[in-house]
Each structure stands twice: as C-alpha cells, then as structure tokens.
Amino acid sequence: MDRRHFFASGLAGLGAAVLAGKAGAMKFYPMPSEKKWAVLYATWCGSTRDAAAWISEGMAGIADVFDVRENPDLSGFDHVVIGGAIRMAAVSPELRAYLQKHRDVLKPRIAGLFAVCGNMGRPVGPEQKEILIDNHLAKLSGAALVPSHVFLGRVTKSLMDPETAQRMAAFDDYDNLKRPECMAFGAEVLSSVNP
Ligand SMILES: Cc1cc2nc3c(=O)[nH]c(=O)nc-3n(C[C@H](O)[C@H](O)[C@H](O)COP(=O)(O)O)c2cc1C
Structure with a gap:
C-alpha cells in the first residue's frame, strides 16, 4: 500500500x-513516509515500550511500533530499530527467540539497536554499551555496525508479578527514562540512513 x-x-x-x-x-x-520503518521492542513493565514510541517520535513518527509478543512480520519493512528491556543482563526470552527465528529477515534491515536498563541508577557509559549492545543485542540480531544507545529506564513495582515485586522490595520505584534522549536517538538513526 x-x-x-x-x-x-x-x-x-x-x-x-x-x-x-x-x-x-x-x-x-x-505518519506517511517514503520508506517503511518499524521499531520492535520487548518490555516487562513498559519503559521500553515508551522508549520505542519516543524513538519513533524522534523520526517524525514515521515508524510503526511493535511489541515482540505480537510476533510481527517485518519482512515488508525497509528499516527496523530493535530494543529490549534488560533483566539479569539480558533481553527477554521472547525477544531472544524472535531474533533467532527471524534473523535472516532482520539482519539486512536493522538500522539501530537500543537497550533500557536500570544500571543501579548510575549514568550509562561505554561499558554498558559494550555489554548490552555490542556483546549481546548486536550478536543476537546479527546487526552490522549501526547507531545504538543504552537508556536508563524505570522501576514500577505495581506493574511486576508478585514474586518479582517481592524481590525488588528493598528498592524504591524510580523513573530515569528521558523522552528527549529517546527522540534524539530516533533522529540519529534516521539521519544515519538519510544523511
Ligand atoms: C528483576 C529485574 C532484574 C533487572 N536486572 C537488571 C540488570 O541486570 N541490569 C540492569 O542494568 N538493570 C536491570 N533491571 C532494571 C530494568 O532494566 C529497568 O527497570 C528497565 O527500565 C525495565 O524495562 P521495562 O519497564 O521495559 O520492563 C532489572 C529490573 C528487574 C525488575
């Protein structure tokens, strides 16, 4: 269409x-665009969903945004940005399985990678990018060298299953996700493809 x-x-x-x-x-x-863009995300509690929507907003809203649990067919898209929430230093099992299953379709289309983590509330730097993107998400997806970003996310215990909320009882809720940072990454990804 x-x-x-x-x-x-x-x-x-x-x-x-x-x-x-x-x-x-x-x-x-x-929004309408010449090329079809998608942002694919995996989340437990929603901060990565918000990051994905705000990344699309940074691309003037041209990217469709999919939760990996929808099991989307991305073969009709020109460019895909992929991101996942981090638990125990890894993205969700659903995203790992999806990336493995659809690797051939995704690999040539991946234009950006991102991760959303807590990092104990500390600022993220090159070390988190190396661990979560270069040595994890890039390897899982087979992506070439593309723009990437690690965002600080949120903890909202009321959104967790009771067992996880119990494990997190010693920690306060926090919100470190920044919409302008997400939008800036979206703009960076877009300009890397359309300089
Ligand atoms: C059970 C659990 C394990 C987590 N493990 C990590 C971790 O290994 N490294 C990290 O930096 N953040 C970790 N976090 C923080 C999450 O990555 C952070 O809350 C993120 O925003 C969650 O994204 P989501 O809201 O999209 O699920 C963990 C959070 C929970 C609840």
Whole structure:
C-alpha cells in the first residue's frame, strides 16, 4: 500500500474493526513516509515500550511500533530499530527467540539497536554499551555496525508479578527514562540512513 494513504486507510480499518467488535490493544499508527520503518521492542513493565514510541517520535513518527509478543512480520519493512528491556543482563526470552527465528529477515534491515536498563541508577557509559549492545543485542540480531544507545529506564513495582515485586522490595520505584534522549536517538538513526 502507498504509505501516503496508509494513515487514512489505517483509521478506516480501525473504524471497521471497532464496528466488527475486533478492536484490540493500543495501536501506533505511523505518519506517511517514503520508506517503511518499524521499531520492535520487548518490555516487562513498559519503559521500553515508551522508549520505542519516543524513538519513533524522534523520526517524525514515521515508524510503526511493535511489541515482540505480537510476533510481527517485518519482512515488508525497509528499516527496523530493535530494543529490549534488560533483566539479569539480558533481553527477554521472547525477544531472544524472535531474533533467532527471524534473523535472516532482520539482519539486512536493522538500522539501530537500543537497550533500557536500570544500571543501579548510575549514568550509562561505554561499558554498558559494550555489554548490552555490542556483546549481546548486536550478536543476537546479527546487526552490522549501526547507531545504538543504552537508556536508563524505570522501576514500577505495581506493574511486576508478585514474586518479582517481592524481590525488588528493598528498592524504591524510580523513573530515569528521558523522552528527549529517546527522540534524539530516533533522529540519529534516521539521519544515519538519510544523511
Ligand atoms: C528483576 C529485574 C532484574 C533487572 N536486572 C537488571 C540488570 O541486570 N541490569 C540492569 O542494568 N538493570 C536491570 N533491571 C532494571 C530494568 O532494566 C529497568 O527497570 C528497565 O527500565 C525495565 O524495562 P521495562 O519497564 O521495559 O520492563 C532489572 C529490573 C528487574 C525488575
């Protein structure tokens, strides 16, 4: 479909789905663009979802945003940005499995990588990028050398399963995710493909 008509037809499709009683969870409708962009994310508690949406906003909203649990078919996209929340120094099992299964489709399309972590509230630096991007997400996805970023995220214990919330009982909730930082990364990724 012509991307210029995607926005309008997307809304029409949404209306039809609502009428048919098939409306699902929140869907992100991208702005029109020449190339098709997607941001794929994996989250437990939502900070990586927000980072993904804000990265797309930094790209003037042209990227569709997918939770990996939707199991999206990304073969029709020109460029894909991939990011995951970090627990125990790794992205979620769902993202790891998806990257392994769709490696051939994703590899030539990956234009950016990101991770969202706690890092004990400390600022992130080259060490976190090396551990979480170069030695983890880049290897899992097979990405070439592309722009990447590690963001500080959030802890919201009310969004965790009871066992995890119990494990985190000694820690206070925090929110270190910054929308301007996410948007700046989106702009960086876009300009790396369209200099
Ligand atoms: C059980 C658990 C384990 C975590 N493990 C790590 C870790 O190994 N390294 C790290 O930097 N942050 C860790 N974090 C912090 C998360 O990466 C951070 O809260 C992030 O924003 C979660 O993203 P999400 O809201 O998208 O799930 C952990 C958080 C939880 C609850």
